[in-house]
Amino acid sequence: MHLTTTVLRRTLLALLVSAALYVTYNQLTGLTHNDWYESNTLDTQIHEQVIQEASSEGLLIKENASVREAVxxxxxxxxFDAFPTRxxxxxxxxxxxxxxxxxxxHPAxxxxxSGVPVSRDVYSTIAADPDVFPIGTVLFIPGYGYGVVADTGSAIQGEIIDLYYDTVEDVFAxxxxxxxxVYIIQEGNGQLSEDEFRAFQENRAVDGFTPPV
Known part of the structure; x- marks a missing residue:
């Protein structure tokens, strides 16, 4: 019984303190709950409008776009005119x-x-000769999309790249x-982590890279 009374007293005290702080804040700022609600609603509307305008102007890759549509x-x-080509x-x-x-x-x-799982999306994993395109290099391949060099291969020597597809049928079709x-968008440093690759995939900007100086 004593414990219950103590809990009730503490709860009531906490409520009173919160109410006092709320009233004091409102008096100091002149803001009410409705003001906060309207402000947050306006901020949300502005944010959504910016996203819609950017999407309509082609600055962002459309949500739920297929790889072909995004490319x-x-x-x-x-x-990509300012980027070097090869x-x-x-x-x-x-x-x-x-x-x-x-x-x-098979475990591998x-x-x-690089240890990154293969992926076919707007940013896909591709294989290249690391002496030509180091691991982590980002290329834009017309008709395919962004390729991030994550893999190598015994047959991938010199001016050859291998583009990942989910199935053999996709490769031929x-x-x-x-x-x-191909456009060399960003040169790699020889390494690529899953977090780095995920960051590329989360980039929804159509032209999200700065040309080299």
Missing amino acids: AQIEEFAN RVMATGYTAGMESTGKEPG YGLTY EWGKKEVD
Whole structure:
């Protein structure tokens, strides 16, 4: 009984202190609860309007856009003219036996040389010769999207890159093998972590990189 009374007293005291602080703050600032509500609502509306305007102008990749739609949007609105280019032979690969010699269940299945899991999205994992494009290098490949060098391969020597796709059918249907001029967006330092790759994937800006000086 004594414990219950003590708890009630402390709760009542806390409520009284909170009420006193609230009243004092309102008197000092002149703000009411409605003012806070209206201010927060306005801030939210402004934020949403900015996002909508940016999206409508092509500055942000549209939410829920497919990879093809996102790449088309980037190619329409982004300007890569200030970035250096390099002509390469681009092929496609998968995580499967036909490309890596590994099957599902293998401890290294689906993992790139850098340790980052393979991924096909607006920013995809690709393989390259690290003497040409160090691990962590970001390329823009017209028709494919951003490729982040995360992998290597015994057959990937010199001016060759290997673009990741989920299936062999996707490789043949969407790419095959072709020469292409790629844009060197950001040169890597030889390493790539999952957090770094995730940060790339979360970048929704169509033209989210600063050209080199």
